[in-house]
Amino acid sequence: MSEIVIALKNGDARGASLDLGPVKMVYARKSGGFLGCGIFDVAVLDRFGVAAANVRGVSTVEDLLAGSVSRVNDAAAAKGVRVGMTGREALELM
Numbered sequence: 001m002s003e004i005v006i007a008l009k010n011g012d013a014r015g016a017s018l019d020l021g022p023v024k025m026v027y028a029r030k031s032g033g034f035l036g037c038g039i040f041d042v043a044v045l046d047r048f049g050v051a052a053a054n055v056r057g058v059s060t061v062e063d064l065l066a067g068s069v070s071r072v073n074d075a076a077a078a079k080g081v082r083v084g085m086t087g088r089e090a091l092e093l094m
Contacts, residue, residue: 004061008092015061024059028087033076033094035064035087046073051094055087065091 006013006028015028027036033051034040037058045052053076055067065088072081072090081090 042073051076
């Protein structure tokens with residue numbers, strides 16, 4: 001697995017996709033938050049104060065950024081992240 005740099009309006013994020021056999025673990029992270037595929041539990045990350053959102057049904061970082069946010073934890077919602085926005089829009093807010 002290797003991370004890629006994702007250029008955002010307010011800085012850079014890092015993203016990666018890891019093949020776990022029948023499923024891929026896809027995520028993007030930056031200092032303000034975390035965007036991941038459905039394998040990640042955003043409620044658990046909320047307990048640690050990490051702003052996080054899910055985009056389901058993705059297999060690449062590009063899919064993650066273009067896809068629609070399906071779950072948002074309270075920390076991410078406080079930053080303006082909402083269900084239905086794109087992953088890139090959510091990551092920009094975090």
